[in-house]
Amino acid sequence: GKFGRYGGQYVPEALMPAIEELTDAYERYVLNNEDGFMDEFRRRIREFGGRPTPLQRADRLSERYDTEVYLKREDLLHGGAHKLNNALGQVLLAKYMGKERIIAETGAGQHGTATAMAAAHLDMPCEVYMGERDINRQRPNVFRMKINGSEVTPVTTGRGTLKEAISETMRDWATNVEDTHYVIGSVVGPHPFPKMVRDFQALISEEAREQAIERTGDLPDSVVACAGGGSNTMGAFHEFVGDGSVDLFAVEAGGSSLAVDEEEGVAPNSASLSTGSEGVLHGARTKLLQDHDGQIVESHSVSSGLDYAGVGPELAYLVDEGRVTPVNVDDDAAIEGFHRLSQEEGIIPALESAHALAYLHEQHEELGEVTVVNVSGRGDKDLESVIEETTRRDVPNAPDMSMFEGGL
Amino acid sequence: GKFGRYGGQYVPEALMPAIEELTDAYERYVLNNEDGFMDEFRRRIREFGGRPTPLQRADRLSERYDTEVYLKREDLLHGGAHKLNNALGQVLLAKYMGKERIIAETGAGQHGTATAMAAAHLDMPCEVYMGERDINRQRPNVFRMKINGSEVTPVTTGRGTLKEAISETMRDWATNVEDTHYVIGSVVGPHPFPKMVRDFQALISEEAREQAIERTGDLPDSVVACAGGGSNTMGAFHEFVGDGSVDLFAVEAGGSSLAVDEEEGVAPNSASLSTGSEGVLHGARTKLLQDHDGQIVESHSVSSGLDYAGVGPELAYLVDEGRVTPVNVDDDAAIEGFHRLSQEEGIIPALESAHALAYLHEQHEELGEVTVVNVSGRGDKDLESVIEETTRRDVPNAPDMSMFEGGL
Amino acid sequence: MAEDRRGDAGDDRSAGDPVADAFADGPAFVPYLAVGDPDYESSLAYVEALAEGGADVIELGLPFSEPIAEGPTIQNAVARALEAGMTPTRFFEFVEDLDVDVPLVCMTYYNLIYQFGSGQGPRPFVERAAEVGISGFVVPDLPAEEAGPLREACDEFGLHLISIVAPTTDKERLEKLVEVSSGYVYVQARLGVTGASSSVSDRTGESLARLSDVDLPKAVGFGISSGEQAATIVEAGADGIIVGSALVDIVAEGHERGESTEAVADRLETKARELKRGALDGYGRRTPAPEGTSD
């Protein structure tokens, strides 16, 4: 359950039996395909989720950067992001384990909606915890979860955002651990979550590797993916980790600055791989945004899906090993990246994915001749944010948005 | 250019040369794959659009109806609906024809967004006409078009909805016909549009037929698709038309009633195949919702994508021939169908597609042992409408929506 | 007023044909109004004012709910007329009620013609039009390819089918068009839709040149709004000018301002006189002065 010095199982004793049970199930069903679990998972993610997603050559970006740019189109997955790979895998696993109820936490709502879809598809009752403030900011996603039949429970403690929702879900799990499975949404949390989520998400790189070879006759020179918790990152990297010739870039949210305000307990970024330090959070030892004492600081990103103070322990490990290069782009660059892909390729990316595209823009000369960029999700969910963030900035490549100044 | 007594080219003389040029291009590029046009189209719709879309067995619906229900998942196509099949085909064709500009009209915004995406992808300037009232109701789609780099021009005449936008686009085309291609969004309009749009959309049935045989060893007993203008309908039916054993059901919007109020010039439905009469509209002879004099009446449906007073001439023909059975379900049933698929299968369908699902619900006993239902699009665009329409009705299977009574 | 137009398009149609007569004696002024705009009675007065002002032929617009070939001005006029209750049946009553002495042409869209008489095709409509004294039709959404049944009915009842020739119409299409046309040819001065405009398209002369072999009067429309424009067009060789939007604008303005029917009719008549005079002036300016000019 460790990646070098990272990982582990830092959870309350009450949860340990469930974690042991899950570890056992992970080994049997996921690793050893017992009862054909992985076959069923692969069939369902294909038929229900729409895999494989295409690896598309981005003609205009390729021309612009004088390099071969390929986009891995996770935005086309059911629900609009890579999140379903994991949610479907875990809900199916919970069914195999005989669990009767699913819980999950969600910040912006992407993992929550993916879990709600998977739970509806597999006929599992589902309850999603979401901070009250996030609920008010992400009403369409709340509505989607509810029409998928999930219960959405507002968390009113603290600031009412993701971290409170995570704590609340942990508490529900600690209370109902015997019949309930907690679907963690990224490659974070105690073992076996980081490995298991990675394995479900690894379909991305499994396909992309094959598709790249089929298309170009060779491995790509680099793979670029945004990194918040890191599930699309590890999904996009995993099958390439053994290919020494492929450079792996994890693009974090540089936010407005890489500095941390210890006084206020705020990091105006979410770059835990680039700037964080080792610590223990949410069940695992990993790189964190924390103050000198070890208190977790409030992270920030224009993209709520990257806005997390931790990161998957395996990524922390691969960065220490030198296998993954942590990089970051700031909010401004991400917004420009969003507009660029929308205008030039007809693909409206999630603001998360826009970070990867912004890095491509800034550093395309360093990425070799063939680059795969993971478009982890679509941007429909971000339209309001983009309006707000574009109108407050001077974005050189944005269309005239005067009619949207009041929002949608 | 005729389907029996239907079809034709009822357009102003000024447009006829462009129509002749288009007919020629259609025959050369689409029918004869000149310069590898169709190869490029198929490649792009696969890599950019995400085809093939899955044919998914709907486990819970199959159990509920004691029949094999398969869903053709056009909701997974890039942009969220089948619309891209056609938009990409036509924008590519315009490029092959040396046109320098794309125009389109849009009602709810689905065809407009698909065209804007295709135009961005293929680097073609694009202008989309949209009624001012529709613009105010569909701001997210307007925003999507704009960030894809399209111009969106408000049409302020009349009531500011689809019909005025169609007229306005016709006028632009009549003015700029020499360098501009008008991307008509459905299997309507003058020849060659109904055939050409059908051919681009026929990928749906080409895939579904193969997938059904692969999955079940045989052709399905029936195919069910919703019908407004009819592009997803003809797309889903075309390759099955020659298979006499396959029943084809075109599900129209029954709205609130099948009656027409001649006094007010209003049909509270969009069931032109079921209740309309022969006439000439927007370039073709077909079945129409019209009053005794031949004035077109205002159609209605809870689903704006079905809200059109005409229908593709080929569908009118196939109905007269007895090959396609026109049926309809009302607004209430469609809303229930929407909630049912969302809750039971984890797929939030477009309100258009919800009509097909509602018909399945009502008449599943008539559909044979294996039914394919075309899920023409996803319902994210309809969330506001669903809130409004659900809260004004007593919908037995809706979740508690009290927190959304004011909208999203 | 309807006269028999039997015989081939190549025949001399001027004998006893009021439309031909209208073009026989110098340039024709052909105004258009939407019938029933803004109401039945006013509309009667307006059409009569145009006749009074010198109209040689009048195009009477029968409002259709989807006027795809019209610009905003006529589109709004059509909407007002429909709102006020105009229907094909009322339209024919209107023509019967009308007290004018010029040939009348019905301009409408094909669906109204087709539906009249419930699915028996265009014949009942044409029959009724002939009865009330309509001389011909302009149908913007009916290209030569689809004109057969209407042409047939027109032949049966001796009415003209007036074709529109666009700037995009090439030689081949022109031949097709002329084959189904009679009365006059509606020469579309520019691409686009109906509507007044401040400048006259360069393409008008070009279009007229292409039509030089066509043995039918050429009336030019789209964008003419002043006497001076009318003069330019006629000078360029047009046999007539068609003016719609500039007149409909007067009706719309009067309606918005709540002016009396008489005041609006007066202004229409004045405008008609200006346009007619412009046409005559242009005719006079032709060099060398064509034979048979009136002054």
Add this chain to the structure above:
Amino acid sequence: MAEDRRGDAGDDRSAGDPVADAFADGPAFVPYLAVGDPDYESSLAYVEALAEGGADVIELGLPFSEPIAEGPTIQNAVARALEAGMTPTRFFEFVEDLDVDVPLVCMTYYNLIYQFGSGQGPRPFVERAAEVGISGFVVPDLPAEEAGPLREACDEFGLHLISIVAPTTDKERLEKLVEVSSGYVYVQARLGVTGASSSVSDRTGESLARLSDVDLPKAVGFGISSGEQAATIVEAGADGIIVGSALVDIVAEGHERGESTEAVADRLETKARELKRGALDGYGRRTPAPEGTSD
């Protein structure tokens, strides 16, 4: 106050160990407060009031920003304390400033222990805790599997590592737990998180039965808020009761109402007495009356 706890877990720890002493003489009352809630000075007075009210051991919560094992009551207390500036360094000062005569246990999350001393592991934290007289630790997010380094440091400085036993802990895990535990065992009375509750879980007796072979005092926590509940728990066999949320509620209430520190401290002391008395009553009710009961 710290005493040496060297030697194996199997040894008799009561000799000279204040924690062992606290459980030696009848049921122990173990209250919890978040240190620094709502401010440093008040918090000092509150902890001293608990000692005054009969506490045998006091659990001092060092606030962590992500208290995943706590219910809303303690969560809010932690937030108040952090807001008021509580840090690990201040926490140790607080312990030094505290004037009480009962063993003190530090309850906190592992990241704070780990970070103290900047990445050298838990040793600097434990060393400092020993210095100020802390007797042991409760770390809710540190299961037996990850407890090695902290256990080692505790052994080095003679501190206890108190493990939590949950209703879900099976025999196998219990063995692992006991191996790394000392001082007492924190028996979680029910699943879930900390928080006062009106009824005591049925699972308490069950849990205690499973622990009958464990040679450490069993203190039961989670949900105890009244003397009567305390009595029931002790009657069921507990060697001590742990009460947190019910006390934190009094602090929160006083804070919200703007009560004086003295008033709140009085109420805490009163509540402490009620709970301690309840524990003693429960002890008395045991049948057959255990040997050595005080009355």
